[in-house]
Every structure is written in C-alpha cells, then in structure tokens.
Amino acid sequence: MSRLAQSNRAAPVAKRDARTAGVGGAQDGELLHNNLERMNIDQQGDSTDNRPKSEACPVCNSTKYLNSNLRFLVNPECYHKVCESCVDRIFSNGPATCPIQGCSRTLRKHRFREQTFEDIKVEREVDIRKRVQAVFNRREDDFEGLRDYNDYLNDVEDITFNLINNIDLEDTNRRFEAYQKANQTIIAENERLAREEKMGFAANQKAERLLARERRDAARREEEDERREIEEGRRDVLKRLAAGGDAEKVTKEGQQVQLKKRLNKQAAAQRQQELQNAAGTGNGTAASTMLKGLKARPKKAEPEAPIDPFGGLRFTHKYFEMQDDYRWEGIQDTMKDVRHMAGGYDVRDFTQRSLVAAFSGLGVFAGEEGGEMEKVMVDEKALGTARADLGLKDSGMAEAPR
Amino acid sequence: MTTPITEDDLYRTSTQHRLWTFTPTTLAARRTQTHTAALARLPLRPNHSNPQPFTQTDSLALLRRYTSQLHTTATHLSLPGPLTATACQYLARFYLTYSPLTYPPRQIYKTCLWLACKVHGTHLGLNDFLRRIGSEGEKDVVLAAEFLVLGGLGWVVEVKGPGQGLKGWLVEAVGLAEEGELEGLGMPGEGARTVWKGEGAAGGRVRAAYAAAKGVLERPALLTDVWFLFSPAQMVFAGLMVADGVLAGFCLERKLGPLDVEVSERVLEAVRACAEMLAGFDEGEVLGREGREEVEARLEMWRDPGTRDLVGRFGAGKAAGGQGEEAEERRKEMKKEAREKSRREGDELFGPGLARKG
Numbered sequence: 001m002s003r004l005a006q007s008n009r010a011a012p013v014a015k016r017d018a019r020t021a022g023v024g025g026a027q028d029g030e031l032l033h034n035n036l037e038r039m040n041i042d043q044q045g046d047s048t049d050n051r052p053k054s055e056a057c058p059v060c061n062s063t064k065y066l067n068s069n070l071r072f073l074v075n076p077e078c079y080h081k082v083c084e085s086c087v088d089r090i091f092s093n094g095p096a097t098c099p100i101q102g103c104s105r106t107l108r109k110h111r112f113r114e115q116t117f118e119d120i121k122v123e124r125e126v127d128i129r130k131r132v133q134a135v136f137n138r139r140e141d142d143f144e145g146l147r148d149y150n151d152y153l154n155d156v157e158d159i160t161f162n163l164i165n166n167i168d169l170e171d172t173n174r175r176f177e178a179y180q181k182a183n184q185t186i187i188a189e190n191e192r193l194a195r196e197e198k199m200g201f202a203a204n205q206k207a208e209r210l211l212a213r214e215r216r217d218a219a220r221r222e223e224e225d226e227r228r229e230i231e232e233g234r235r236d237v238l239k240r241l242a243a244g245g246d247a248e249k250v251t252k253e254g255q256q257v258q259l260k261k262r263l264n265k266q267a268a269a270q271r272q273q274e275l276q277n278a279a280g281t282g283n284g285t286a287a288s289t290m291l292k293g294l295k296a297r298p299k300k301a302e303p304e305a306p307i308d309p310f311g312g313l314r315f316t317h318k319y320f321e322m323q324d325d326y327r328w329e330g331i332q333d334t335m336k337d338v339r340h341m342a343g344g345y346d347v348r349d350f351t352q353r354s355l356v357a358a359f360s361g362l363g364v365f366a367g368e369e370g371g372e373m374e375k376v377m378v379d380e381k382a383l384g385t386a387r388a389d390l391g392l393k394d395s396g397m398a399e400a401p402r
Numbered sequence: 403m404t405t406p407i408t409e410d411d412l413y414r415t416s417t418q419h420r421l422w423t424f425t426p427t428t429l430a431a432r433r434t435q436t437h438t439a440a441l442a443r444l445p446l447r448p449n450h451s452n453p454q455p456f457t458q459t460d461s462l463a464l465l466r467r468y469t470s471q472l473h474t475t476a477t478h479l480s481l482p483g484p485l486t487a488t489a490c491q492y493l494a495r496f497y498l499t500y501s502p503l504t505y506p507p508r509q510i511y512k513t514c515l516w517l518a519c520k521v522h523g524t525h526l527g528l529n530d531f532l533r534r535i536g537s538e539g540e541k542d543v544v545l546a547a548e549f550l551v552l553g554g555l556g557w558v559v560e561v562k563g564p565g566q567g568l569k570g571w572l573v574e575a576v577g578l579a580e581e582g583e584l585e586g587l588g589m590p591g592e593g594a595r596t597v598w599k600g601e602g603a604a605g606g607r608v609r610a611a612y613a614a615a616k617g618v619l620e621r622p623a624l625l626t627d628v629w630f631l632f633s634p635a636q637m638v639f640a641g642l643m644v645a646d647g648v649l650a651g652f653c654l655e656r657k658l659g660p661l662d663v664e665v666s667e668r669v670l671e672a673v674r675a676c677a678e679m680l681a682g683f684d685e686g687e688v689l690g691r692e693g694r695e696e697v698e699a700r701l702e703m704w705r706d707p708g709t710r711d712l713v714g715r716f717g718a719g720k721a722a723g724g725q726g727e728e729a730e731e732r733r734k735e736m737k738k739e740a741r742e743k744s745r746r747e748g749d750e751l752f753g754p755g756l757a758r759k760g
Contacts (some may be wrong), residue, residue: 156512319657320574328576330569351573357562358570359657361413361633363665365672367425 003084319359440501489518577605614645640676
C-alpha cells in the first residue's frame with residue numbers, strides 16, 4: 001500500500017522534472033543520452049513541409065521519390081535518420097561522428113538498424129525497455145507473495161520511466177548498474193530459464209516423435225521374431241520326423257513348445273504394459289507441458305459420492321409400514337380426482353405425513369430430558385412476569401427519541 | 403454412516419417437546435412461580451375493607467373461561483380446528499409466562515386468535531377480523547399485545563396437535579376394517595362416546611370412533627392441560643380410548659406389541675392418564691358469565707398498576723409517532739418525503755425519467 005501510494009505521489013513530481021530537467025539531461029552525456037529535445041524542435045520547424053523532408057536523407061538529400069530502394073537507418077545512440085548509402089559511405093572505415101549538423105555523437109556502423117516504429121520516441125522507449133528487461137528479469141516465483149512482486153515491478157517501472165524521460169539520469173544509472181553488478185548470476189540464471197522455457201516446447205515435441213518411432217520399430221521387430229520362431233519350430237518338427245520319431249508324438253511336442261513360447265511372450269508383454277502404466281504418470285506431465293499455460297492437472301478425481309441432503313440421517317418408521325394403497329375413501333377419491341392429480345400431486349405425501357403425525361412422539365414422555373426444561377424455567381423467569389416493566393421501559397425507550 | 407431417525411426422534415426435536423411440555427409437577431411449579439412473581443410485583447396491597455385475594459385457582463378458572471370463549475368464537479367463525487387449537491394454546495402458553503394479574507386475558511385473547519390466523523395462513527384483514535369477532539374499534543388493543551404475546555410464547559409459534567395424527571389413524575384403521583381384522587372385537591364398553599351400536603360393517607365402527615375422538619380432542623383437550631403433559635400421538639390414542647376403548651386398545655396393542663415391554667407399559671399408562679383427563683372434563687366447570695364478571699372484578703382490584711396502559715406503551719399508534727390529526731399529518735408528510743427522496747436517488751442513479759408526451 002505504502003509503495004503504491006508513494007509511486008502515485010512521485011509520478012507528478014517526475015513529470016514536472018521531465019520538463020525542467022530535460023535540457024540538463026541532454027547535456028550530461030551519459031549512457032542513454034540523446035538530444036530528443038532538439039529533435040522535437042526540429043520536428044516543429046519541419047512541420048510546414050514535413051512530408052518531403054522526412055522522405056529525404058538529411059545528409060545526401062536523395063529522396064524516396066527518385067530512388068524507390070532508399071532505406072533509412074537509425075542508430076540508437078542518437079536516433080538520427082540517415083540513408084543506407086550514406087551509412088555505408090561514412091562509417092565503413094570505422095567509427096565516425098554523426099553526420100547531422102550539431103550532433104557530436106560517435107557512431108558505429110554495426111549499430112545502425114532499420115526503424116521499427118514510425119515515432120522515434122516510441123522506438124527509443126522500446127529500446128530502453130528491452131535493455132531494462134534484460135537486467136531486471138526477476139520472475140514471480142522469486143518472490144514470496146504477489147505484494148512483493150508488484151512492489152518490484154513498480155520499482156522497475158520507476159527506473160524505466162526515469163531513463164525514458166531523462167529524470168535523475170545519474171542516480172538512476174547508478175542504481176541500474178549497481179543492480180546489474182550485484183545480481184549477475186541471478187540475471188544469467190533467469191535468462192537461461194526463459195530461454196529454456198522457450199525451447200522446452202520444441203524439445204518436447206521432438207522427444208515425442210522419437211518415442212513414437214521407437215515404438216513402431218519395436219512392434220515391427222517383435223512381429224519378425226514371432227514369424228522366425230514359428231518357422232524354426234516347424235523346421236524342428238520336420239527334422240525330428242525325418243530322424244524317424246513317432247509322427248503324432250512329435251507334432252504334439254512341437255505344438256506344446258510353440259504354445260509355451262507364446263505364453264511366455266504374452267506374460268512378457270503384460271509385464272511391459274504394467275511397467276508402462278507405472279511410468280504413465282510421468283508421461284502425463286510430459287504431455288501437459290506440450291501445451292503452454294496448462295495448469296498441472298490434479299490426480300484422477302474420485303467418483304463423487306451421491307448427495308446426502310440429510311447429512312447421514314435416515315428416516316425409519318418404528319410404528320408403521322407405508323403401504324402402496326389405502327382403502328380410505330379420502331385417499332381413493334383424491335387419487336381419482338383430476339384436479340388433484342393433474343398437477344402431479346402424490347397422495348402418498350399426505351398418507352406419510354398423517355401416519356407420522358399419528359405416531360410421532362407416542363413413546364416420548366414429558367420430563368425425559370429434564371435439563372432442558374429446567375433451563376427454560378430460569379430463562380422464562382427472567383423474560384416473564386418478573387421483568388414486565390423492563391420490557392415496557394425498553395419499548396418506551398425505543399420509541400422516545402426521534 | 404447413517405443414523406436412523408424414528409418418528410419419536412422427530413418429535414423429540416420439536417419445540418413443543420423441548421420447551422412446552424411438562425410433567426404435572428413442573429407444570430404446577432411453573433404456575434406457582436409465575437403467580438408469585440406477579441404478586442411480588444404488586445406495590446401495595448389494596449385498601450379495601452374486605453379484600454378477597456385473587457388466587458391461583460381464580461386465574462386458572464378465568465383462563466379456562468377465556469379459552470372456552472376463544473374456542474366458541476373460532477367455531478362461530480368456522481375457522482379450521484388446528485387454527486383454533488393453536489390460538490387456545492397460545493393463550494395457555496402465554497399465561498405460563500405471565501400472570502393474569504399482569505396482563506388480564508381480556509386484553510390478550512383476541513391477539514392470540516389474530517396471531518394464530520396469521521400462522522395458519524388464514525389471512526384476514528385486521529378490520530375484517532375485528533368486524534367478524536364483533537369488536538370493531540379494538541384495533542390498537544389487538545396490535546399492542548402482538549409483540550408481547552410473541553415474547554411470552556418464547557417466539558415459538560408452532561403448535562402440534564392431534565388433528566392430523568387422528569386422520570393418519572383413520573387411514574390405517576379403515577384398511578384394517580376392510581381386511582376384516584376387526585371382526586370378533588368386543589362391543590365398545592360402558593361410557594364410550596361412539597355412536598356405533600354394533601350395526602353395519604366394521605368400517606362404520608372405525609368412522610364412528612373417529613368422529614367421537616375428534617369431538618373429544620377438539621374441545622375438552624383444549625380446556626384441560628393435556629397439551630402440556632402429553633405428545634400429540636398420545637392424545638390421539640387417548641381420544642380414541644374415550645371414544646371406543648376396545649377399538650383403541652386393539653390398535654395400540656398392535657403397535658406396541660413389537661416394542662419393549664417396559665416402554666409399552668409406559669405408553670399405555672400415559673395414554674390412559676390422558677384419556678382420564680379428557681373423559682373427566684366437565685363442561686360445567688367452565689365459568690359462566692356471572693362467575694367471570696365476579697372474578698374479573700376481583701382481578702381489577704388486585705391487578706398490577708404498572709402494566710395497566712398496554713396500548714399506551716406498546717401501541718401501534720405510538721410507534722408511528724402518536725395519534726390524532728396531527729400525527730396523521732406528520733405521517734403523510736414523512737411518506738411524501740420518503741417518496742421524494744427515493745425518486746431523487748433514482749434520478750441520480752439512472753438519470754431522470756423520460757419526458758412523457760401529451
């Protein structure tokens with residue numbers, strides 16, 4: 001709470017600073033220095049003939065109109081727009097100062113890139129955010145609670161805001177670097193985690209495919225083995241017959257051997273199946289990581305017990321048995337009466353209620369549970385006659401002041 | 403893991419059993435307690451030359467008279483039996499908590515009927531109700547006592563009676579008669595209230611016994627203490643015992659046969675005691691008009707002055723800010739204000755209503 005409140009209070013101050021301290025920020029030449037302010041002024045100056053100027057390279061004055069292949073590049077150092085051929089020409093021989101008049105930054109060719117966003121301010125903000133994210137890459141699990149995580153995010157946003165708007169640049173950069181230095185290992189670790197997460201999905205798919213192929217191969221091998229064995233058995237029988245054994249006995253023996261082998265194989269397959277089932281829980285989680293954002297599914301839910309509206313109480317009849325039909329004309333007439341039965345009325349409701357009323361409490365006697373009654377006696381004394389005027393006073397009091 | 407629940411367990415959980423059932427001793431003790439408490443509240447003994455005291459017997463007699471009056475009124479209005487029973491029980495229960503010395507029954511008994519009507523879903527308008535019982539203009543009295551009566555009942559409005567149970571018995575007994583199980587039963591004994599004299603089929607006997615028992619349970623049961631002492635099922639069989647002892651005995655025997663001997667003995671004993679009370683009720687015991695006036699005159703001498711102004715203290719008119727023209731005006735104003743306020747709030751929330759054409 002306090003953190004959020006602070007940041008709220010800080011925000012307007014920061015904005016005020018942005019206006020006043022902007023020039024100072026441009027002068028101090030720090031890491032993220034730029035002369036956006038000047039650019040703003042430039043843009044304002046350009047506003048009369050904005051279109052042609054933005055399409056033309058400020059260095060060589062070649063325009064897109066004449067050269068449709070013209071590409072503009074910017075350097076995140078100062079974000080000045082320069083055409084591709086000028087960049088080649090000026091920076092091929094190593095670092096050089098920015099060719100734009102009044103900008104004294106030293107630029108390198110490899111940092112030049114194409115502009116992603118039309119608004120150069122947005123381009124810059126995105127760059128800064130990327131840089132900050134690369135360092136402040138803590139994850140939610142690193143924190144004890146959501147509260148801490150939110151506080152951390154708030155701090156990060158403060159720093160980002162300062163960097164973007166050039167507020168307290170010196171201080172902010174010091175904080176930034178101090179954090180980077182202090183948490184190098186954690187930053188690297190979190191980076192690795194993020195990368196792995198990204199890779200994990202692809203890797204899992206690959207593993208799955210591999211497994212499927214292995215299964216197919218195994219099945220094919222097994223089939224072949226079986227065929228070979230049958231062939232062998234038959235050959236064996238023939239050999240023995242040729243050696244002059246009793247034909248019937250030999251064939252029977254051969255059959256038995258076959259049967260035994262098959263049974264063995266069945267048992268083995270069953271064992272294999274059991275093993276796979278046992279490993280099945282592991283497989284389940286592997287499958288679930290295939291889909292991103294899935295929560296770990298809880299264990300197989302037990303079938304729900306039927307709802308018991310009476311919480312374990314069962315109504316039994318001590319004095320009577322409900323019958324399907326009663327001869328009393330009150331019931332018979334009602335059953336024949338369309339006006340009663342059309343709405344789905346069940347006469348047995350009436351019978352049940354009446355019979356329960358007839359016997360409910362037949363074996364219950366006054367004073368059975370004496371304690372309760374004694375208690376009531378005392379209560380009633382307090383509530384009754386003895387307190388008759390108390391009650392009156394209360395009611396009088398409740399109505400008196402309005 | 404189920405716990406079996408029988409009919410008896412069901413009744414044990416009811417408020418009637420837990421709060422409003424007594425043994426004869428505790429009932430008497432409770433009455434004495436209330437009476438003593440009421441006497442203790444009296445500031446001074448009256449200064450009459452020959453102050454005849456208002457005793458507990460007087461209070462019981464007066465109550466019985468008003469119960470009877472309540473019953474007659476309800477019957478006259480042809481209100482259903484259970485409703486009448488509820489109203490009478492309200493009166494009886496209220497006077498276990500309060501004494502007639504504190505709140506005379508004359509002020510209370512109409513409210514009991516009014517409350518019972520509400521509880522049983524017989525919704526009469528208050529004016530209509532008062533017109534029917536012939537006491538227009540007592541609106542404030544009836545309403546004033548409403549809260550008081552409910553408090554005296556311990557906020558328990560359910561009264562279980564024997565009516566439905568008796569019907570249940572009839573349903574089963576008619577089946578027995580049709581199956582011929584009642585053949586060979588002896589004739590109803592001396593003093594049985596049934597009109598059946600051995601003619602016709604066994605079903606006739608059952609129906610006659612039902613009618614007689616219903617009569618017994620409708621009036622004498624209300625004018626005695628059986629409601630406080632026995633469960634509705636026991637009252638059912640006691641009523642039948644009075645109506646046709648042989649038939650009731652046979653049915654009870656069938657029901658109690660499979661039970662523990664000790665328990666069945668106790669049940670029989672309770673039913674017999676109840677039947678005795680019902681049969682012993684004499685219409686002549688109820689106070690007549692003169693008797694009532696005499697007792698009420700005595701009550702007037704002795705009654706608690708602190709609780710005299712029931713309407714003034716609990717009155718509905720007071721709750722709404724007094725009575726008379728002025729109060730009426732004020733109420734109207736308040737109503738108007740509330741309406742305005744709710745309209746304004748509605749406008750704030752949803753914007754003003756669409757302008758209507760024409």
